[in-house]
Amino acid sequence: MNIKDLVRPEVLNLPTINAPEVSEGMIRMNANESPASPWKKSNTIPLNRYPPIRPNSLTKKMAQFYRVSKNEILVSRGSTEAVDTIIRTFCRPNIDSILVSPPTFDMYQFFANLNSVAFEQVPLRLENNFALKIEDLTNAITKKTKLIFISTPNSPCGSSTTNEDIRLILEATKNSALVVVDEAYIEFSSLSSMINEINNYKNLIVLRTLSKAFSLAGARCGSMIASAEVINFLKKISPPFSFSTPAINHIEKVLSSNDLDANNQQIKKIIAEREQLKQNLSNLLCVNKVWQSDGNFLLVKFYSNDVVLNMLRKHHILVGQIKNNKVLENCLRITIGTPEENSALIEALSLIDF
Numbered sequence: 327m328n329i330k331d332l333v334r335p336e337v338l339n340l341p342t343i344n345a346p347e348v349s350e351g352m353i354r355m356n357a358n359e360s361p362a363s364p365w366k367k368s369n370t371i372p373l374n375r376y377p378p379i380r381p382n383s384l385t386k387k388m389a390q391f392y393r394v395s396k397n398e399i400l401v402s403r404g405s406t407e408a409v410d411t412i413i414r415t416f417c418r419p420n421i422d423s424i425l426v427s428p429p430t431f432d433m434y435q436f437f438a439n440l441n442s443v444a445f446e447q448v449p450l451r452l453e454n455n456f457a458l459k460i461e462d463l464t465n466a467i468t469k470k471t472k473l474i475f476i477s478t479p480n481s482p483c484g485s486s487t488t489n490e491d492i493r494l495i496l497e498a499t500k501n502s503a504l505v506v507v508d509e510a511y512i513e514f515s516s517l518s519s520m521i522n523e524i525n526n527y528k529n530l531i532v533l534r535t536l537s538k539a540f541s542l543a544g545a546r547c548g549s550m551i552a553s554a555e556v557i558n559f560l561k562k563i564s565p566p567f568s569f570s571t572p573a574i575n576h577i578e579k580v581l582s583s584n585d586l587d588a589n590n591q592q593i594k595k596i597i598a599e600r601e602q603l604k605q606n607l608s609n610l611l612c613v614n615k616v617w618q619s620d621g622n623f624l625l626v627k628f629y630s631n632d633v634v635l636n637m638l639r640k641h642h643i644l645v646g647q648i649k650n651n652k653v654l655e656n657c658l659r660i661t662i663g664t665p666e667e668n669s670a671l672i673e674a675l676s677l678i679d680f
């Protein structure tokens with residue numbers, strides 16, 4: 327299959343917006359910026375200049391971080407933006423469709439709707455602990471299916487899809503569609519990344535984010551990782567000047583620091599806390615079921631969400647609500663906090679008696 331055949335015709339001939347990086351010491355009279363920053367008393371760094379059109383130095387850093395070459399990666403403002411970029415690159419409005427297995431990350435549906443792209447669903451099965459059944463998915467592929475989104479580990483369920491199963495989907499679609507593997511939570515699981523497969527499957531795009539395990543949600547940095555050919559097409563859609571200078575500086579500094587070990591320790595602690603919290607929740611009278619999770623959260627079924635939410639509100643604790651999903655009635659998604667926060671949650675829930 328030729329990837330070119332899957333790209334929206336309008337995108338094929340779009341020029342890629344790009345520009346050489348500005349070197350230090352050049353007189354910049356080309357971009358209608360302010361020549362100086364008057365905000366001296368605010369004690370902030372001057373931001374009168376635009377950031378680079380493409381965050382090239384950040385891209386280089388992220389490529390090293392994920393061990394790919396710099397033409398196999400495109401950074402985005404979080405993987406949320408990446409979902410939109412991918413849909414707009416490949417899906418023709420009112421013609422193509424994406425295939426998704428809910429309950430899952432709701433931005434796949436949001437951006438499909440926004441772009442007038444049909445949203446086909448193969449629900450995950452409760453009786454299968456929300457693990458993806460590959461035949462269910464492959465049987466649902468039609469001529470219209472351009473993209474398949476697989477979140478693994480999946481939010482809000484916490485279940486994972488094995489690399490072997492993803493390879494089966496990639497094989498089944500290699501002449502017709504792209505498979506987007508969203509690995510937002512992979513650092514909290516024992517799965518190995520599908521990044522290693524981008525050279526074996528032209529129809530694979532892997533999504534990664536710094537928002538979860540790398541504690542950088544506020545910086546907004548996601549990555550699309552795929553063959554250079556796919557990345558070239560995605561680049562055409564990616565907006566110019568989108569990374570702000572403070573975000574670029576912050577991420578580059580953090581990733582070059584000696585704190586990566588500390589971050590890895592924190593990931594380990596969150597995993598240990600997840601298992602402890604799962605155990606503690608399972609012992610509570612108000613809890614019906616806690617699913618096993620490979621993410622930094624737990625999916626919990628209560629006997630009554632209303633009672634639980636009322637109690638948590640009184641204790642100023644927020645948890646993730648899952649709307650419009652019959653299968654997950656009375657379920658809440660609880661993010662793993664610090665040991666103190668997790669204890670506060672258990673304490674508040676222990677006050678509920680049935």
Ligand SMILES: Cc1ncc(COP(=O)(O)O)c(C=O)c1O
Binds near residue numbers: 431477480508537
């Ligand atoms: C499965 C999944 N993918 C992607 C994201 C988006 O992450 P971000 O846009 O912060 O990179 C989330 C956020 O909760 C998520 O749950």
